[in-house]
Amino acid sequence: MSGNDRFAFEDDPEVKRALGNFKASVDAWCESAASAKSAEAAMSRPRAQIAVTHGWRRAAAWALGCAVAASSLTGAVYERHHRQELARIAAARIAAQKAAGTKLAAMQQSANETDQDLLANVDNDISRAVPAAMEPLTQMMDSGQADDNGTE
């Protein structure tokens, strides 16, 4: 402010002092607001960085968790499938053994039956082949056998 711009009231020492204090007050307020603003900006920067770091960590934790859950699930499914397969094989083996046993028994039975039939046929054939003249001897042999049995 140049000298010729001044008013009579401005030269009043009390007014001069009051206006000086008024300006100093506004300047101090302004500086305080500016420093608060810069402090706020400085505080917000690391917060953003922390947020980014936390974001990465969270994503990594999620990915790891998903991988563990997926591998556990896969393992469980594989284990179940493997057990079912083993049970199926064991059941098939038992069934096959049972079938083989039954077949063997049937074969043995049929073989026995075949032998007995064959012997019976032979007996019949032999009996039929005895001439009529030998009939009494045959009866004697039968009765002799019966006697032997009775004496014993």
Added chain:
Amino acid sequence: MQPMTAGAAQEIAARDFSRIVETHRPQIFRFLLASLRDVDLAETLTQECFLKAHRNWASFRGDSSAMTWLMRIAINLQKDHWRNRRLQFWRNTRANAVDLDEASEWLPSGERSAEQLMLAREQVARVWKVVGKMSERQRTVFLLRYIEERELSEIARVTGLNEGTVKAHLSRAVGKVRAELRNKP
């Protein structure tokens, strides 16, 4: 001498504007803070002021100083803001604006004793009280003179008033301050 390319001219203009912002931003903010008593609002209008100045930077011919030009934009923004909100400037209670007593708290203690500091705060509170009762035009003139320490001719250019009117506003405003200071409780 090689002719300047459009890109180079733009770069120089951008550099010039950055320098203007760096130099004048604190003054524009201070004027708006004193006018509005609201830090956030003053910050917003300061940004708007420089945004508007940037948009019109190419049309700034340098007839007035950059500070005069910026201050005129700031005053118009302030007027528009209150006109749009249809609020009476100082009489309405605003959420973010500090009250007059609080505004007087921002006084550096310096070498003063506690008693001197208390008296100085009381004086500042009285000046704020008078400023609060001024008309918008008178307040703008008063703040440009006693906060921004502008010459009468520059205040006249910024406000679009003639120097006589500016002088009359200031004389009345300072008279009110004097009366308030003498009217001790």
